[in-house]
Amino acid sequence: MKLAVIGTGYVGLVSGVCFALKDNKVICVDLAEEKIKKLKQAESPIYEPGIEELIEQNLQEQRLEFTSDLEDAVRRSDIVILAVGTPSLPNGEANLQYIEQAAAEVGAAMNGYKIIMTKSTVPVGTNEKIREVVARHTRHAFDIVSAPEFLREGSAISDTLHPDRIIIGIDNPALRETMVELHQDFTDNIYVTDIRSAEMIKYASNAFLATKISFINEIANICEKVGADVTNVAVGMGMDKRIGSSFLQAGIGYGGSCFPKDTNALIQIAGNVDYEFKLLKSVVEVNADQRYMMISKLRESLGQLNGIHVGVWGLSFKPNTDDIREAPSLEIVETLVKEGAFVKVHDPIAMDKFREQFNHEFIQWCSTPEEAALGSDAVCLLTDWDHYKQVDLRMLGSVLRKPILIDGRNVFTEQQIAESGLEYYSVGRPRMSGLNGLSPSVAGAV
Numbered sequence: 001m002k003l004a005v006i007g008t009g010y011v012g013l014v015s016g017v018c019f020a021l022k023d024n025k026v027i028c029v030d031l032a033e034e035k036i037k038k039l040k041q042a043e044s045p046i047y048e049p050g051i052e053e054l055i056e057q058n059l060q061e062q063r064l065e066f067t068s069d070l071e072d073a074v075r076r077s078d079i080v081i082l083a084v085g086t087p088s089l090p091n092g093e094a095n096l097q098y099i100e101q102a103a104a105e106v107g108a109a110m111n112g113y114k115i116i117m118t119k120s121t122v123p124v125g126t127n128e129k130i131r132e133v134v135a136r137h138t139r140h141a142f143d144i145v146s147a148p149e150f151l152r153e154g155s156a157i158s159d160t161l162h163p164d165r166i167i168i169g170i171d172n173p174a175l176r177e178t179m180v181e182l183h184q185d186f187t188d189n190i191y192v193t194d195i196r197s198a199e200m201i202k203y204a205s206n207a208f209l210a211t212k213i214s215f216i217n218e219i220a221n222i223c224e225k226v227g228a229d230v231t232n233v234a235v236g237m238g239m240d241k242r243i244g245s246s247f248l249q250a251g252i253g254y255g256g257s258c259f260p261k262d263t264n265a266l267i268q269i270a271g272n273v274d275y276e277f278k279l280l281k282s283v284v285e286v287n288a289d290q291r292y293m294m295i296s297k298l299r300e301s302l303g304q305l306n307g308i309h310v311g312v313w314g315l316s317f318k319p320n321t322d323d324i325r326e327a328p329s330l331e332i333v334e335t336l337v338k339e340g341a342f343v344k345v346h347d348p349i350a351m352d353k354f355r356e357q358f359n360h361e362f363i364q365w366c367s368t369p370e371e372a373a374l375g376s377d378a379v380c381l382l383t384d385w386d387h388y389k390q391v392d393l394r395m396l397g398s399v400l401r402k403p404i405l406i407d408g409r410n411v412f413t414e415q416q417i418a419e420s421g422l423e424y425y426s427v428g429r430p431r432m433s434g435l436n437g438l439s440p441s442v443a444g445a446v
């Protein structure tokens with residue numbers, strides 16, 4: 001099939017590349033000329049493992065094009081995919097300015113019947129607005145489809161090629177066959193429903209996953225007070241198939257461009273129809289508090305923050321991405337420097353993006369985790385990159401001024417800590433100290 005993808009960000013680029021791999025002719029469009037220039041050279045403007053190889057392969061096999069000429073791309077396509085951003089407005093509602101603008105441009109460019117498929121995350125009822133906007137700009141016939149995206153950054157390609165399910169919202173039954181044909185190369189698990197339900201499935205799914213994270217974080221906070229270990233609790237809970245083991249990793253809370261934005265948008269969607277989504281409001285509140293746990297643990301271990309030196313490991317909101325949108329690191333590093341701490345940061349990929357958004361004379365940019373630790377009073381791990389799991393903790397103790405490791409993602413094992421000589425603070429696990437020795441863990445399936 002011939003596809004135009006409007007918006008070549010995390011979603012548009014990955015979708016475009018994966019549709020091209022499945023033998024569709026894809027034209028990816030973006031108004032950012034510098035992105036298009038890079039992409040034409042098979043250079044990705046985002047860090048996503050494996051993406052550049054696939055762009056190159058698709059370009060060579062002439063299934064994929066990049067352009068900033070939206071009109072030409074729309075005219076040469078049968079299906080137009082909207083994948084532009086829907087960021088938060090100050091009140092939490094989704095900002096629909098970009099999607100409405102894109103819809104208007106698509107309408108004005110149309111030269112015949114098109115299917116317009118929305119992949120951006122949009123509040124319930126938005127596809128009806130998109131229909132109105134397109135209709136105002138064209139006299140040609142068209143159909144609207146809601147096809148929300150569920151990929152995760154860092155594993156976006158495999159999530160797209162092997163999704164758990166694909167959701168398609170339509171109001172014209174005649175579209176079912178084309179939509180199934182387009183998507184069945186990825187999975188047979190395709191659920192076709194009405195447009196409003198498809199739009200709601202996206203928000204409900206993200207809100208549910210965010211709820212699981214805030215739930216386990218609250219359990220972690222209680223575990224600390226009652227002497228249980230949240231990592232063991234999560235394993236035991238996850239063995240129940242009704243609960244499932246994913247998204248039960250306690251830590252400093254969720255970040256990223258989606259959970260924070262989409263939970264707030266759903267609260268607003270509910271509020272607009274006079275429904276107070278109390279549970280989701282608490283999920284957001286718990287998440288906001290959770291990142292400050294890092295600061296309280298530093299205070300607990302060092303007394304005061306003014307004048308201390310802190311090594312920070314990890315800036316991106318999760319591993320395997322350069323994305324720092326709503327990353328806990330932003331608030332944590334900013335609080336540290338405001339309190340007068342000197343911060344030595346390291347991230348394998350996201351340092352440039354972080355520096356563009358937040359820079360300060362008290363921040364030192366380090367090229368290795370060891371450099372960030374050297375001479376620091378404590379190290380705080382904020383992102384669970386594999387790089388940090390591989391650091392020799394015995395060496396860490398020898399380069400730190402005080403042997404304190406605060407692990408915001410619970411990545412280290414009891415064994416590693418026992419051998420490390422470090423004073424170890426984590427999220428929802430008993431305080432451990434390699435100096436005093438540990439009693440051996442009894443946890444494990446029989």
Ligand SMILES: NC(=O)C1=CN([C@@H]2O[C@H](COP(=O)(O)OP(=O)(O)OC[C@H]3O[C@@H](n4cnc5c(N)ncnc54)[C@H](O)[C@@H]3O)[C@@H](O)[C@H]2O)C=CC1
Nearest residue numbers: 007008009010011030031083084085086102120121149153
């Ligand atoms: N990032 C993620 O992991 C996921 C994002 N989503 C949703 O997908 C949507 C897109 O998200 P991202 O890809 O992260 O956004 P992004 O900000 O990375 O990319 C959006 C792109 O659209 C371009 N754009 C904006 N208006 C345009 C126009 N009129 N014509 C051409 N290009 C235009 C921008 O220049 C930008 O490159 C959002 O609604 C988001 O909630 C859904 C699932 C996963």
Ligand SMILES: O=C(O)[C@H]1O[C@H](OP(=O)(O)OP(=O)(O)OC[C@H]2O[C@@H](n3ccc(=O)[nH]c3=O)[C@H](O)[C@@H]2O)[C@H](O)[C@@H](O)[C@@H]1O
Nearest residue numbers: 149150151152153247248249251253254255256258317318
């Ligand atoms: O709508 C979106 O944009 C996407 O949002 C999330 O994907 P993403 O934000 O890329 O990454 P996740 O792996 O979900 O992680 C989100 C945040 O939750 C945190 N997290 C995740 C899992 C967990 O158990 N604990 C936890 O704290 C991560 O550290 C990260 O900060 C969803 O998982 C995707 O299905 C969805 O498409």
